[in-house]
Amino acid sequence: MSQFQSALDTSIPGLKRLIQTHLKFSLARDASTATKRDWWLATCKAAQSVVVERMIATQAVHHNSNAKRVYYLSLEFLMGRLFSNTIYSAGIMENMVHALEELGLDFEELRSEEYDMGLGNGGLGRLAACFLDSLATLDLPAIGYGIHYQYGLFKQEFRNGYQVELPDAWMRDGTPWEIVRPEHATEIKVYGYVENVFDDRGNYVSRWNGWKKLLGIPYDIPIPGYGTNTVNYLRLWESRAAEDFDFEAFNRGGYDEAVREKNHSETISKVLYPNDKTESGKELRLLQQYFFVACSLKDIIRRFRKTNEDWSEFPEKVAIQLNDTHPAVAIVEMMRLLLDEYSMSWGPAWELVTKTFAYTNHTLLPEALEKWSVGLFQKVLPRHLQIIFEINKLFLDEVEARWPGDTTKKQILSLIEEGPTQMVRMAHLSVVGSHSVNGVAALHTELLKKELFPEFDALYPGKFNNKTNGITPRRWLLACNPRLSDLITSKIGHGWERNLDKLRELEAFADNEEFKSAFMHVKHANKVDLARIIKESCDVSVDPSALFDVQIKRLHEYKRQHLNLLHILALYRRLLQDPSLDITPRVFVFAAKAAPGYDLAKCIIKAINSVGKVINNDKRINDRLKVVFLPNYRVSLAQRIVPAADLSEQISTAGKEASGTGNMKLALNGALTIGTLDGANVEIREEVGDDNIFIFGMTVEEVNALWARGYNPQDYYNADEELRAVVDWVGSNYFTPDEPHGVLSMLRDNLYYSDPFLCLPDFRSYSDAQKRVDAAFRDKDKWAKMAILNTARVGKFSSDRTIMEYAKEIWKLDQKPF
Template structure:
């Protein structure tokens, strides 16, 4: 798989050489000997040995980039859900088998050592996982790139369940350090916050704005190496940690005020403590806003420093720099780059704006209006007063274009303006991202069409050609090779290993879909993976599950539009049918959930409580628990997903049509042979086109039908009244049946939400969903047919590689060339 390279390592990558390198790291790096070393010591030593190999390649990679003065991509994302890096680093270094043998000679088991690694808690859901997949693909395709984000001390949160309720605990993933990161204090940056703007004359007599009286924050970068597969390229992810510019106020301390002496340090370092602080309070909103500016400002200084190593002419900046804004969180980069160019480098406003718009590109990830970020003008004025001035300048410049296109149309100006009128005024960050970028892309065909025709239709009219689609993808290195080694081995035994870098090669599996021997082997792999997951469930939840049952899986962020509660209503309907008719002929099922709810999202947390309450009752009911079980695995994370995905029989992709931008969990599950039950939403539409209608289970209202129903006036009470089974299970949720030891009405908010609001049309889709599940019940009984469908799902997932997605970005948006090392 490795291509010819001009790079030659000075390290010995043989089994004996790696064994020596690991032992050297143990003794010289950790000051441990082989007699007293713990499994964690051995894991760290092994990881550092592999990191040494990657550092050598990273230095060669960066040296070539500088020598050739190449254009680089800078990927700005508030989240990077990296998971564990051990296996992927071994594959990237090309020494997986050698390290496994070296450890074996030391009396160690690689599989056991892998358990010592903590997930990097740097993301929440699909946004961060997509960013991580993109970094993998960028390196594998030899594309010069750096990811930029925040070095969160605690990340999102560690989830526990107490009496069925979600409890959030700090995710102290850095308690014992991590061998993968490299601190880079020599590239520390200083940013400014707060202060005021003075209007003054500069030395040349020009009237300028000067940002004064600011608070200084230091950003310290940490680099995480990202190796490509089958190549020598090693890029990196740079994460910023906030530090106070002055750690300790000695004068305050000498006055006896210790708290006052360290207050500035504590306040400054809060910025990089946690991902997504609760924004229900003004302080929480201010912290989120500062977080976004902090990492963007640090990153832009870093980019400009790197640019100036080889270049002096700002005209060539867009020829050397491409910046991708991963959703609206880094949108303030548009304004900060503008500020740097006009304030720090005294560039002409129009020239500076042309630079900003030529380097910036924006990916939209949401169709939910409430998720399109807005920040209040008073908050902007308080934290970034100079930037607010620039926002108003950009808006005035943009509204001139609107006036030219729609003369005298005040409504158009109002709807397109960067400023939303009201009390207070709000800055629309999605509008800022669109206006400040040369490209705006959605992440699935359906999503991009909705952006062009509905959500941002007027922007599309104003700037035809700016909007485009880049359907998301996943890296096959993590989501098949690393997480499903049994299936990877089986596939490679039939078609070779070219699929690892070219997922379209999986098409060669199609002839095996009707081969009874391959069907048997494929389903044996699935059963072995299910047994592994059953063991994890026993360890985590103290519950025995039947690996021969259908594993019905819904693993994703907990949100009403993703409709975990629709799944729950179907479970209740099954439970009710079994109680009414104990002889009902139905397949055994294990429903598996994993999800976190945002700490301030009350309804999502209520749904978690409802699922756990129903699970406790059903799992303890001997009348049904041989045929029906519910598992809610706590603390959903990448490493847990990598154990669930290979074991899934059925993949729940049941969002309200038109609400899911793309989804990538659907791709991961299908790639490992899970069949999908889903609505025609997000990338599931394209998955259906690829795998064939006969190999997927579709239900529910389509996008246009959802719009028509809402326009007519959706009344969930009508569905509730007209469907006896639906009415019964909704009332059951709201009763005290599942929460008999708690105050009456514990789950009533969920029942009331469904009957009187139901914003995501759960009741409207319930009957079709339930009927679709009946079709699945029948299909699962036909083992040969199910195996054929599962094999074809795997074989036809080639389109959904992040390599394809990234290659399209590079060719059509970034204009980025591969630079093999």
């Protein structure tokens, strides 16, 4: 039984009073003049009151029991909107909706007032947000650490089909969810130089001098668990100058000089992922990464030393998870702190570090494995570079002991990559400095061990393990698809929200005509909603009874949005050549952002928009095809697209997608997957069954064999008349008649000359799989059953399951319910 007793009245009258109190005393507004945003803010503050009360109680339980905590370090937390999620998790949704109704307010209208938090980009950040939700729901003591970005990645608009990047000023109007903690401000050091000197005990030591100070100000966002009292939090660091203002310079008229240091310091937390094509951009990225991990480690140590004196207990009370390589410099910073500030000797310090840190790898792509030049490290973090060289020296002694005289092994494994420019390999540092390295899908982990890090796997047997990703069902079913949630609960009751395996009970209704009809009615209603959004955003009218074919994710060649486009062009061409061709009407829905400096990805966006404009206005095809690219993809938009999807496009080149989580969200909401045997698609197929998924394309082994033989895209181009026609068509000026010739030729040339992600070899298999989709969708009864079985069988992909595996197998973390 819970020991926690709330002092707040969360009945309908109680919530009404709480909202009205915050409107008056927190916002200084009168009910008669309050705007919709005022009411939204007052409602947020009312919900936040409920959550903060539990957060204070949670932290007291963790402190008093001296609980071990996990600290999740991530450069991204793609939180989206918190309004619905907070109210659901606080267990006050029903009463809150009624309280708002009695105040003359509509819950759905209010939640549209919220701006998505711009703290992440794609799957990495959304996974981190799901993990925070699951950690709290499972009563696991945890704190997330990241950066309090003033601007998110960017706000995306399309102008004449081209992506245009605008500032994502998500903080412009503030947010009701965060709590500033100036009392925990943290100073860190950057730049300077290292001197070797004698200390006061006659020891020859390294001393970091000439540094500049930065100040980190923490902002806390409470993270409530669902169906429990536990509320953890996410701590985000904002950078400020240690001294805001040069008063002397100001007095002598040097106004710009007076604030120069302040402006430079605050740039560090200004924007998510500054363009790192320039040296100054690279320097800012490294500063960002060091800034947040240095602040976080000081905070972690402060918390540890409040109740513990013996450093040997540190790994017993602290687990630190590195979400990809962005926080990898934390390993070196922890060594620096132990050596320089706590006077620990090297051996015990390194043992403590390696017992504390664990590393999650999220990519097999070589270009995504971070490396920093030795020169940049020397400039920004000179003491850390010295420590990295020492770690590497001792590590290479291990390699020598394992493979005596094998210079090649040393070159492969070294933390320093030799070449024209020496580079620090952050992934190697993460592996060497952690006691656990995990992949995020079964296939991905095997490829990590066999292809990316086989020597490390041989050197450290047992260090590599798999933790297949998951998603939180609270956000990705309960909150985003209330119609389906209510239908599920009407058949199997509550409980699935915290135990997604309970959805298996829906299998009993897969042949029930009434349930199939209700299930597809929900899908249609969600498609009607999305059709309205498409009309508002793209000015394109679509038929909700058509097949909604959805590809929503980051725009990257390996995710192969351009393979999807080739198939769309093939369908369009078939219809033009045979107007009587009987095909299922389709609405192709895209949403994605391309990195500002990624020219080919931006060309693919332009191509999709240009092709879509022509297709959508071609009366010859009778509206049987529509192509829409929804702008400014974000969590709140995904929450509207996912419930409406019929078909989920998961078509990455086999061996390139680490896991994927969009595939899980779409399947959970009753979309059927068309995909390659890549990432978590492999495990989704195992769960839903071969008959309820559309698999196509080469396997990892076949991909490797093709490259080994020598891949020439022109062999496939010349052998397939339809493929040749659509490749040439997209590169012509047909879809861009009013623009300079060849604006889309980059895409055609990429496919014809290099095709690095093998669209051409997989095109025919993909096209054939789409024919199977067409046939299945015509059989409404069969499709309904397949959709129901997808929802029923993907319980494995709950982030609750993932987090319990981390807690038991990596962090050794106990649950602390109260």
